[in-house]
Amino acid sequence: MARITSQSEDFSKWYLDVIKEADMAENSAVRGCMVIKPWGYAIWEAIQGELDRRIKELGVKNCYFPMFIPESFLTKEKEHVEGFAPECAVVTHGGGKKLDEPLVVRPTSETIMYDTYSRWIQSHRDLPLLLNQWANIVRWEMRTRPFLRTTEFLWQEGHTAHATSEDAADFVQKALDMYKSFDHDFLCVPVLTGKKSPKETFAGALYTMTTEALAKDGKAIQAGTSHHLGQTFSKAFGIQFQDKDGTRKHAWQTSWGVSTRMVGTLIVCLGDDAGLRLPPTVAPIQVVFVPIWKDDDQKEKILNIFNKLESELKESGVRVHMDDRDNVSPGFKFNEWEVKGVPVRIEMGPRDLEAGNLTVVRRDTMEKETFSADKFEASSVLTLLDDIQKRLYSDALKFREDNTHEVDNVEDFKSQLAKDIPGFIRVYWCGDETLEEKVQNETKATIRIIEEDNVTGKKCFYSGKEATQRVLFAKAY
């Protein structure tokens, strides 16, 4: 197994090393598309399973729409087509013939879904319409990185329609809250939430809400977004309903999604120099047993002890794995499970066997503890897993808090951004879009979140004008 570049040495290289050594994904023969390998896919399945449960709790139902979109649909909404057309993959031939109208592979599904919604929605009784789909998406990206930005990726996209703007706004917030609690409780990734600046708003939306995490290199990473689409699409696609008062009105809509980028987020927010650190909730294997033996007698005795503990853990619903391979060394195994981020490793070697001990290593802190094998029970492991889950979150939260800085002048702003770990920078801001572009060109930092929208009595850190907003700037993925 190759050495992993340290985070401080070269974070981008560290990221690629972890993905390679943890056997999560690799580049494919198709430009910008990755092969998701079993370890990476199992992590996505855990994310998918839990998110799906939470989405359904919101009363949303799953469905599936075609991945092909007639080109003419995309062009029905001006801002939307401008945002997405340059990134599209286009099917021009099917069944050996040139198609009358080219088909676009979905870069997102608003247009194909809302064309259908216009037939499904007739009365206020048809609202709210709350649907979600799990699908693959294609956006022709110039620069790609496994999980973080790929030409094809997997995601869920929720698409709802409501009778009023307020109902839609409520749902935008509900979806955002769902993502936030999922990020915290399940992924151990603390996120800040708030509105995007107009420049970063989804093509066609009234406004976009976002969840932003902080990677270990001090860059922000957008984990999920929730858009209030207003009546933009309902007007373009004619989604109208007869309201209780008998008048016909256009529906108000939302869309919201997270993708396989979540897996990348997990890596950059929780990983360390030894590789991945997985929350127990997400880990395909939560506890790995590594028996160490010199002769068969030792092996048998250790496996006897381990097998008993293993079945107790399985009964308690813990995902366990017995690594009794005889073609690699114990050191190789330790390294492999550490890189893969398995939360707990239980070892026992010849000397432990003699002393009646076993050693438990927790991946988050790398702390080792020795227990009497007789007295070690499944319940101790459950407590430990619970503690790891909490610790990963609180460590990540502390990291973000330590790396969120309040700044009131351009000089401090620039010197903070020049540091190894730039982090989030909280400033008062005049709301000038041209100025936002200037800051980005000068520093590469963008507004990640508008935290407050009706600020009074403060000066903009850059222009010195009256501030209207409190915002977070950061360099970003």
Added chain:
Amino acid sequence: MARITSQSEDFSKWYLDVIKEADMAENSAVRGCMVIKPWGYAIWEAIQGELDRRIKELGVKNCYFPMFIPESFLTKEKEHVEGFAPECAVVTHGGGKKLDEPLVVRPTSETIMYDTYSRWIQSHRDLPLLLNQWANIVRWEMRTRPFLRTTEFLWQEGHTAHATSEDAADFVQKALDMYKSFDHDFLCVPVLTGKKSPKETFAGALYTMTTEALAKDGKAIQAGTSHHLGQTFSKAFGIQFQDKDGTRKHAWQTSWGVSTRMVGTLIVCLGDDAGLRLPPTVAPIQVVFVPIWKDDDQKEKILNIFNKLESELKESGVRVHMDDRDNVSPGFKFNEWEVKGVPVRIEMGPRDLEAGNLTVVRRDTMEKETFSADKFEASSVLTLLDDIQKRLYSDALKFREDNTHEVDNVEDFKSQLAKDIPGFIRVYWCGDETLEEKVQNETKATIRIIEEDNVTGKKCFYSGKEATQRVLFAKAY
């Protein structure tokens, strides 16, 4: 709600009516692609969840490969490209530019996966490699029908590599057995299994094993297939491993899959003139409560009784729904849940309330039974669901047995095929491929399964020559 055409009147129309009235799917703006609506998708999710569990039990891991395949990959295996090229959708432009090499949207993933396998497999220690993916697939079909044949469909495709032909053959059989028990236990659809004739074998395979069900109109429907790929692809893609004896050998491979066609299979094998009949295992809603009231007092009392029973059932893990809509009539509700195939309906109206009764209607037989509401318990429902599951299967099995005919001459063969419900026809057969084509042209029937391969002492029903096989003919979907 519109009347559903009866099966005997026009089976194809009945099929489309059921899909429409049960609100399972509809045609989209894209030729041959359907929109899978929540009721249809929930059925697919049930199938997917259970199959995924069974696939993992075989030691297979999930992964994900790109949906785009470089055109040159497809052409590496002659038979394979001849089989699939005419059905391909081709992406010629991406990111606003013409691509150097066109990309094909996967019609199946052997080529893109095995190109990668050639790098993953180096030693006998890398074998067996057992992977599966859940993915969308595109085949440019001329005639499409929702679920049964669509341009885009959803499926799982398992792809394994082994050290010997025997190991691969064992896995082909394992996958087939897995499908068969799934079809029987979970879907209540009895299937016959066996080898396909060379004409119906997967493009590039040594042989194809199939599961074939019998639809209510007496036509066979292929539900799933499992292919022994031999070394066809390992030679085309250079998948070689160093064996224990130090020599380099080409791997032996299998692939196997089932798709959203399963949903169509369920409809045509279990449905009746009133619509869908869902096995309790598959049903998104297993028990629906329909309270009937004339005044609010009645409504409250009935809902009190129902809510208690509902929570008991939920605690027992039963998927329940309370239909207390006030804008549609009880008759409309009965009809709707019957069309949707919900296994059990529990009704209570004003007269029942007075008498302290409730009425239970089972969808499979439409039998009604009245119980004292006091004494009716969750356990009665569990027993009933179990009975419905068994009954649906045994009814379907009886139908197939009643419609499997042994025939020893051409005249009987043709007259059987001319009947309303032609069914399976079991014959002795000489194995002549040209003759198979002739039979198909004359009768539209094809060999669905080779049941026995080494027959001696029998005459072919058609040619009169020495028979070598016992086969099942049928008209097919």
